[in-house]
Amino acid sequence: MRQQKGMSSLMLVLLMLVLGSLTLQGMSMQHQSQLRQTTLEQRAMQDTVNAESLLEEGRMFAWKPEPGDRCRDDTDFAGRVCLRIFSDESALLIANSGEQYRWQTGQVQKGILQFDRSGWSDFCPRKEVLQCQLP
Template identity: 30%
Template sequence: MNRQKGFSSIGMVMMLLILGSVLLHGLDQHLRAQTPLLINERDAIHAFNAAISAQAWGTTVNWQPGSKWQCQTMPASGWRACLKAGLKSDVLLAAQGVNDNQPITLWRWGKQGATITFSANGWIDSCPLSEATLCQLP
């Protein structure tokens, strides 16, 4: 009878080991499926942060606004900022970060006077110009 208890204990331990292995295998499969999504999200966040940084840098550049887009790139970081004068005294700043060679562009309105000033709440996520061709950066 004592010997039978030993076999049932070993059987229970084996069942727990098998169940644990099955659960770990399922978790591994789930994590492997989620890894590309995590990498894509990380890259998008990195590109968005680069675009925000490019936008902040673009507000400090000494621009001479014209009716066509003019762009400057910061070589050390690869940030790109472009400026275009609009109607009246409005100017539009576009700043780009890159995600797998797909640029993420942020836009910001400013006013042209003796110098260009950008309002604290003037930035937007999409091009505000009425025609898509006007949003094409060189």
């Protein structure tokens, strides 16, 4: 009988070890999932900041106020900023970093490029979506 009680205790200890191991494994998987999510969110926030910085840099750059597309790549902000001037002399500044885009509308008046005071947009301000894509 004593031998049976010893086996029962040993089985109980082994069961507790297995359950503890499974619990730790589950917690580890949950932690890894949360870490991946945090990394994705951090990358999205950095891309957002970069896109807004690129847009501001593009606003300050001395672009030629002629119809067509012009672009600049920027390694500091890991992205690209492009100016598109349409035949009606309206303008669109497009900034991109990662999956984040920002747009700023403007107008060429008397040969001078002026951006609208309404600020940037995080959605395409043109009816034709293709006009908002980077060249």
